[in-house]
Every structure is written in C-alpha cells, then in structure tokens.
Amino acid sequence: MTKKILILLFILIPINASALIEVDITRGNLNPLPLAVSPLSIDEESRKSFEKILKKENIGSEISNIVENNLRISGLFNPLDKKAFLQAPDIANLKPRFEDWNLIKAQALITGKVNYIDDKLRVEFRLWDVLAAKEMMALAFTTVPNNWRRVGHIISDKVYERLTGEKGYFDTRIIYVSEEGPKTQRIKKLAIMDQDGANNKFLTLGNELVLTPRFNPASQMVTYLSYFKNMPRVYLLDIETGTQEVVGDFPGMTFAPRFSPDGKKIIMSFAKDGKSDIYTMDLENRIVEKITNHPSIDTSPSYSPDGKYITFNSDRSGYQQIYVMKNDGSDVKRISFGNGLYGTPVWSPRGDLIAFTKLHKGKFYIGVMRTDGSGERLLTENYYQEAPSWSPNGRVLIFYRETKTNSKGEGFSAKLWSIDLTGYNERQIKTPTDASDPSWSALLSN
Amino acid sequence: MRLNKILKNTLLVLAACLVLSACATKKEVATDIQGQMQGDVYTGTDTVEYLADGVPDRVFFATNESILTTASRETLRAQAAWLRKNPNINVVLEGHADERGTREYNLALGERRANAAKDYLMTYGISSDRITVLSYGKERPVDSGSNPLAWSKNRRSVTVKAN
Numbered sequence: 001m002t003k004k005i006l007i008l009l010f011i012l013i014p015i016n017a018s019a020l021i022e023v024d025i026t027r028g029n030l031n032p033l034p035l036a037v038s039p040l041s042i043d044e045e046s047r048k049s050f051e052k053i054l055k056k057e058n059i060g061s062e063i064s065n066i067v068e069n070n071l072r073i074s075g076l077f078n079p080l081d082k083k084a085f086l087q088a089p090d091i092a093n094l095k096p097r098f099e100d101w102n103l104i105k106a107q108a109l110i111t112g113k114v115n116y117i118d119d120k121l122r123v124e125f126r127l128w129d130v131l132a133a134k135e136m137m138a139l140a141f142t143t144v145p146n147n148w149r150r151v152g153h154i155i156s157d158k159v160y161e162r163l164t165g166e167k168g169y170f171d172t173r174i175i176y177v178s179e180e181g182p183k184t185q186r187i188k189k190l191a192i193m194d195q196d197g198a199n200n201k202f203l204t205l206g207n208e209l210v211l212t213p214r215f216n217p218a219s220q221m222v223t224y225l226s227y228f229k230n231m232p233r234v235y236l237l238d239i240e241t242g243t244q245e246v247v248g249d250f251p252g253m254t255f256a257p258r259f260s261p262d263g264k265k266i267i268m269s270f271a272k273d274g275k276s277d278i279y280t281m282d283l284e285n286r287i288v289e290k291i292t293n294h295p296s297i298d299t300s301p302s303y304s305p306d307g308k309y310i311t312f313n314s315d316r317s318g319y320q321q322i323y324v325m326k327n328d329g330s331d332v333k334r335i336s337f338g339n340g341l342y343g344t345p346v347w348s349p350r351g352d353l354i355a356f357t358k359l360h361k362g363k364f365y366i367g368v369m370r371t372d373g374s375g376e377r378l379l380t381e382n383y384y385q386e387a388p389s390w391s392p393n394g395r396v397l398i399f400y401r402e403t404k405t406n407s408k409g410e411g412f413s414a415k416l417w418s419i420d421l422t423g424y425n426e427r428q429i430k431t432p433t434d435a436s437d438p439s440w441s442a443l444l445s446n
Numbered sequence: 447m448r449l450n451k452i453l454k455n456t457l458l459v460l461a462a463c464l465v466l467s468a469c470a471t472k473k474e475v476a477t478d479i480q481g482q483m484q485g486d487v488y489t490g491t492d493t494v495e496y497l498a499d500g501v502p503d504r505v506f507f508a509t510n511e512s513i514l515t516t517a518s519r520e521t522l523r524a525q526a527a528w529l530r531k532n533p534n535i536n537v538v539l540e541g542h543a544d545e546r547g548t549r550e551y552n553l554a555l556g557e558r559r560a561n562a563a564k565d566y567l568m569t570y571g572i573s574s575d576r577i578t579v580l581s582y583g584k585e586r587p588v589d590s591g592s593n594p595l596a597w598s599k600n601r602r603s604v605t606v607k608a609n
Contacts, residue, residue, distance in 0.1 A: 183590035209585060211549065225553075230580060232553070253557055253581055256550040269554065271581065274512065274561035276554040297554040313551065319510070320551055343548035357548050383592075386548045402545070409590035437549070 032078040033163070036106035036130075037068040039082065040123065041090035046116035053145045060089070060114045063123065066152025067110060067159070069196060070170045074160065075425030080106055089113075093126065098133040106130050110159060121145045125155050127162055137162050149198055154445060169391040170195060173441045174398065175213045175222055175239075176416060178202060179434040183405070183412040190224060192239060195440075197430050203239065212256065212387075213237075214439045217349075218263030222439075223247070225255050234268050236283075247281055254279075256299045261307050267291070269299040278312055278329075291329040302346045302354075303327070304371070311335075311345040311354050311371070322356055324371060335373030344387050347371070350394035353421075357386040357399075366399050368421065379423040389439045395421055398429065400436040487515055488598035493588045497605060501528045504604040505563060509544070509597075512558040514566055522563055525605055526570030536608040539563050541581045544597035549583060556581030563603040578608060 040060035042050075050059040071077040085092075086100040093111035101109050112125030124140035139158060141151055150171055157168030178191040188210050190203040204210055204226075213224035222237045234248030234257040248254025252272040259266060264283055269276045278291040278301045292298040296316035303310055311324045322336040322345045336342040340360030347354055351371075358365040358378065364385045367378040385401040398418045405412045414436045416429040429438075482490035488506040495503045503525075505518035514522070529535060541560030543552035560579040568574055589596035 184587055186585070211553075211585070232581065252579075253553065255553050269550070271554055271557040274558040274565075276557065297551060297558065299554050300548070300550045313548075315510075315551075320548075341547075343551050359546070359548075362546075384545065404592040405590055407591075407593075409592075409596070412590060 032076055033107055034078045034080055034105050035071070035108035035110065036080050036085060036101055036104065037064050037071070037082075038085060038087070038092045038109065038111045039064045039089045040112040040114045040125065041088075041093055042114045046114060049116040050114070050121070050145060050148075054148060056148075059121075059145075059148055060112075063114065063148055063152045063155070064110075066149060066196070067156050070153065070156035071159065073196070073425075073427060075420060076160075076164065080104055093124075096128055096130075098128075098130050101128075101130045108136075108159075108163065110155070112155075116145075117142070119145075121148060121151065123151050123155070127159055149194065150444070153194070153196075157443070166395070167393045167443065169393045169396065169440070169443070171444045172392060173215075173444070174416070174429070174438050175203075175215060175441070176400075176431070176438040177210060177213065177436045178431070179414050179436060180206075183409070190222070190237070191431075191433075191435070193431070200432055203237065203242075212437050214258050214389075215441045216259045216263040217261055217392075217442045218259075220441070221259075221263065223257040223259060223266055223268075225257065234266065236266075247283070250279075256301065258302055260303050261305050267301045267303065267310065269301070278310070291327075292325075292332075293329075300344050304347045305349050305351045309347075309371075311347055313343045313345060320359075322354065322369075322373070324354075335369065335371070336376075337373060338376055346388055346390060348394040349390055349392055353394070355388040355390065355397055357388065366397060366419065368397075377423070379419050379421070380417075380426060385417070387437055391440050392442045397421065398438045398440055400438060402436075482595060483598050484515075486594060486598055488595075488601070489517060490599075493599050493602075497525065497607065498528050501525055503606070504602045506598060507559055507601040507603075509546070509601065510555070512555070512562045514562055518563075519566060522566045523570060526567050526572050529567070529572050529576065530570075534609075536576045536578070538578045538580050538606045538608045539567075540586075540604045540606055541579065542586060542600055542602050542604070543584050544600045545584045545587065545592070546597060547584065552583035553581050554583075556583045559601075560603045563605070 040063050042060035056062050068079040072079050084104045087097055093113050107130055109128040109130055115122045120142050122142045127137040129136050153171035156170040160168035172195045175192045178189045179186050181187045187206045189206040190210050190213050193200040209227035211225040213222050220239050226235045232253045233246050234254040235244055236247050237244050250270050254268050254270050257266050257268040265280045267280045270279050275295050276297045276299050278298050280289045294316055296314050298314045301310050301312040313320050313322050320341040320343050321334055322342045323332055323334050325332040340358050342356050342358050344357045345354045353368045355368050358367055363381050365378040366380050366388050369376040382401055383404045385399055388397040388399040396418050401417050402414045414434045416435045416438050419426045487508050497503050501524045502521045505521050539560040541556035543555045564577050587600040589599045
C-alpha cells in the first residue's frame with residue numbers, strides 16, 4: 001500500500017517564495033477563506049480511458065471534489081459553489097481571468113488538468129492568488145490510476161501548507177475499532193480508512209475482542225490489544241502484509257501499547273497481582289525494560305516527540321492523574337492538578353501540548369494542557385468521550401464518543417469525532433459501523 | 447344482627463388491609479431499588495448466578511475501588527469452601543469495570559478487582575495455580591443501562607469454572 005515511491009512529484013515553475021494570502025490556524029476561524037476549486041480539466045480521450053479503468057465518469061471532477069471536501073472540513077477554507085464559476089476549467093488553468101474570480105469573492109483559486117499518459121495518471125495543478133493576480137504554486141504528479149484519491153489528498157496538503165505555512169494532514173489514514181452488536185456483547189474488529197472516510201477496510205474478523213490500535217509514526221505498522229485465546233496481549237500488525245505477532249507475551253495482561261517516535265520500541269502496561277506498571281520492549285532485540293515500579297495503576301503511556309520524556313496516567317495519588325517522567329522512569333512529576341480525574345495523556349507531535357480525557361462531575365471532557373500542566377483548556381464536553389489522537393500536524397484531535405442509553409438500556413452508539421485544537425470545527429467522522437479508539441497515521445507522503 | 451356486625455367488621459378490616467397493603471407495596475418498590483445498593487456497591491441478586499447451592503458466582507465493588515465488602519468476603523469464603531470440596535475445578539476470575547472511566551484505566555481496574563478476589567480465595571487455602579485472572583475492563587457489561595444501578599452491577603469480579 002505504500003505508494004510513496006510511485007508518486008513522482010515535479011515542481012513545474014519555481015515558486016514565488018513569499019506567501020501572499022495567509023491563513024492563521026492558531027485561532028478559531030470564524031471567517032474561512034473563500035476559495036474556488038475549479039474542476040481539473042481533462043481531454044476526452046483521457047476521460048474515456050479513466051472511465052474504463054476507474055469506473056468514474058470524470059476523474060478530473062472527482063479529484064477536485066476530494067480537494068474541495070478536505071479544505072472544507074479543515075474549517076479554514078470556504079470552497080465556493082461551482083455553479084458560480086464563470087471561466088471554463090481548461091482556460092482557467094492556462095491563465096485565469098482574475099476579475100471573474102474576484103467577482104465571486106474567491107481569494108484563492110485552484111486549477112489543473114489530468115492526462116492519461118503511458119497507463120499512468122498525470123495531474124498538474126496550480127494555486128493562484130486572485131487579489132494579487134499571481135501564481136503561488138504549480139506542481140505535477142504522475143502515478144498509477146488507482147492512486148487518484150491520494151492525488152486529491154496530496155494536492156490538498158500542498159494547498160494547506162502553502163496557505164497556512166504548516167504541513168497538512170489529508171494524505172493520512174485512521175485505524176480504529178469497528179463495533180457492532182448489543183452493548184453487553186460487542187463484536188469488535190480492527191478497521192482502517194482514509195482520513196476522509198473513504199476506502200474503509202476491516203483488518204480482523206471479529207472472532208476475538210480487539211482494542212486500542214495505534215500507528216507507528218515511522219511506518220505502516222500498528223500495535224493493538226487482542227484477546228486472542230482469551231489472553232489479553234499486545235500485538236503487532238503489519239498492514240501491508242497482514243502479518244500479526246504477539247509482542248507483550250508476559251505472564252499476565254499487557255495493554256495500552258504505543259510506539260516510540262522512532263518506531264523502534266513499544267511502550268505498554270503490564271498488569272500483575274493488581275498493579276499495572278509501564279514497560280518498554282525494543283522491537284529489534286526484544287529487550288524488555290521496566291520503566292515504572294509502583295503499587296498503583298500506571299497506564300496509557302505516550303512518548304514526547306523527541307523520545308526523551310513519557311507522559312502517563314497513574315492513581316498513585318489516590319485518583320487517576322497525569323504524570324510526566326524521563327524516558328528511563330526517573331524524575332516523575334504530576335502535572336494535572338485541576339478538579340476531577342485525568343486520563344489518556346497523548347503528547348502532541350509538535351511537542352508543546354498534551355491532550356487528555358478528563359472526568360469531572362459526571363461529564364467527560366477532551367482537553368489540552370502544556371507539558372508542565374499549565375494552561376489547561378477543555379475543548380469539548382459530553383456524556384462520554386475519550387482517547388484523543390493527534391493529526392500528524394498537531395492541529396486536530398480525533399476521539400470517540402459514546403451515547404447514554406435510555407431507561408430500557410437501548411440507544412447505545414459509539415462514533416468518531418474530530419475537533420480543532422482551537423475548540424472549533426467539531427465534526428463526526430462517518431464510519432460504516434459504530435467506531436471507537438481512533439489513531440491517526442503519519443503523512444503517507446512527505 | 448350479630449352476624450351482620452361481624453361481616454361489617456370483617457369488611458372494614460379487609461378494606462383497611464387493602465389500603466395498608468397498597469401503601470406497603472408502594473413503599474417496598476421504592477426501597478427495593480435503593481435496597482439493591484449500599485453506598486454505591488450492588489447488593490441485589492438480579493445478575494448473580496450460582497456455582498453451587500449457596501455459592502454465588504460474583505462480588506461487587508464501589509466506584510474506582512477494589513476493596514472487598516463484608517458481603518463479598520462472605521461470598522468468597524463460600525467459593526473457597528466449594529473449591530476445597532472440588533479440588534479438580536479451576537476457575538477464572540473475570541474482573542470488570544463500569545463504563546464511566548477510560549478504557550485503559552478500566553482494564554487495569556478490572557485486573558485489580560479480580561486480584562482482590564484471588565488474594566482472598568488464596569487466604570482461604572486455594573492455590574494460585576487453580577486461579578486465572580482475566581480483566582475485561584468496561585468491555586462486557588451485564589447491564590446496558592446508563593444509570594448508577596446498572597453501573598453498580600457492572601463493577602464486579604465473576605468466578606467462572608475453567609474446566
């Protein structure tokens with residue numbers, strides 16, 4: 001599935017270095033930038049070829065729709081209605097008539113074209129600053145036709161990066177747990193999908209309970225908890241080959257796994273005799289290290305992006321709270337001091353924040369705090385929600401939410417949601433079944 | 447005349463009974479729901495199954511706790527006696543948590559609860575070789591309700607025959 005090598009990227013024209021339009025992503029964006037995504041133009045011969053291969057009538061429009069949808073759900077951009085466009089796609093890509101685009105209040109314009117060349121899909125696209133009447137970026141990709149959705153995501157990432165100054169997060173995937181059946185006997189499967197919900201695929205059959213899958217930030221490996229043979233253990237799954245292996249084969253339950261930032265270690269909890277401690281395992285030489293040693297419950301460990309620190313939750317104070325320590329287990333400091341219980345700390349890929357779940361007075365919150373515990377901000381409140389996971393650029397959190405049942409115990413559901421770091425732009429991510437425990441992959445292409 | 451009086455009195459008594467019993471049942475229902483919990487530990491028998499006559503299969507816990515109540519210790523002593531009488535039977539202690547906690551912490555809490563039960567069985571002479579601990583966290587509730595009574599039924603350690 002790694003198609004990184006298959007996508008060849010050309011820079012068409014040297015890019016004008018100074019960003020003309022700027023989108024500030026550090027605040028809640030109440031006025032998303034109006035822009036126009038002109039459908040990628042396509043010649044009739046190419047259109048027919050792709051129709052035959054991909055069963056899509058107009059692949060140019062399909063790719064544009066992906067770009068438009070990505071930019072809209074980011075909450076930072078407002079893609080304008082195509083019906084208002086005055087200029088035809090093929091002509092716009094050569095040289096936009098800026099006054100036409102200005103008229104419909106577009107501040108930026110995306111144009112491009114698709115060709116079928118030597119069994120390959122070739123896309124070029126351009127980003128224009130309408131007010132300044134200038135080209136901001138021009139790129140071309142060549143790849144196998146089946147990669148067409150990823151081309152849309154890569155274009156979205158390039159536009160996002162050019163306009164915000166930060167990396168995008170569209171060419172990514174989400175691994176999660178698909179849930180079906182009654183609440184007392186849920187059937188759970190590992191599932192994976194593109195960040196926008198497309199290409200959903202189940203990775204396990206549901207014969208055993210599976211929980212908490214997490215991506216390796218450095219590859220397409222996943223670690224998760226499986227109740228295979230009724231022994232809850234940490235497993236590794238290669239999603240390219242489907243190979244599974246147990247890594248936490250300790251004399252007791254291993255759980256709460258995550259990768260180290262370099263992908264070389266797994267950090268997890270091992271529960272024995274009523275206490276849970278944190279351990280690491282080096283995946284190369286299988287050397288196991290005990291990191292915490294305390295009669296309390298120590299779990300949900302997560303590394304800082306430089307690998308030097310670990311945040312985790314522990315009830316050593318009597319209640320579940322968040323702690324930070326050095327990666328060898330020394331220098332343990334409690335960082336959460338607000339009212340309520342704190343769990344599931346996850347270090348931001350940017351390094352500056354820790355996202356968490358908080359339980360206070362019967363409500364669950366997803367929030368963030370600085371790594372010393374200061375500046376706590378609660379982003380969203382609900383009956384039940386937990387397990388935030390960061391987008392690779394550290395701007396969006398994905399988590400799951402469960403509903404309260406009625407007096408007869410009916411009406412239970414679990415869904416994936418995302419919210420911006422700003423607390424704005426809360427959205428449900430549609431999944432074919434109920435869903436929980438989402439984990440966001442790194443960018444597939446860089 | 448006399449018979450009449452007796453009849454009349456009987457009717458009055460009957461009527462009074464009816465009124466009283468109506469009151470009594472109403473009260474009973476009200477205390478029944480509350481009577482199923484002490485503090486927030488479940489004390490009812492709705493979900494309880496029996497390993498043998500007089501040997502309940504499960505014990506219940508307070509929120510975020512793994513301390514055994516007096517009633518739990520009594521249940522576990524009965525289980526220990528039954529296990530001593532049946533030396534060929536091994537058991538799995540399945541520890542559970544309610545839905546009001548994070549998944550990973552609940553897995554650890556379920557393990558801690560099942561171990562509290564295991565430790566108690568061991569002090570009554572049951573070898574640890576005969577006991578396996580398995581935590582389900584919040585994954586396998588018995589009651590799908592979203593209310594304190596349902597949660598109290600779900601905070602449990604259940605002793606299950608392994609063979």
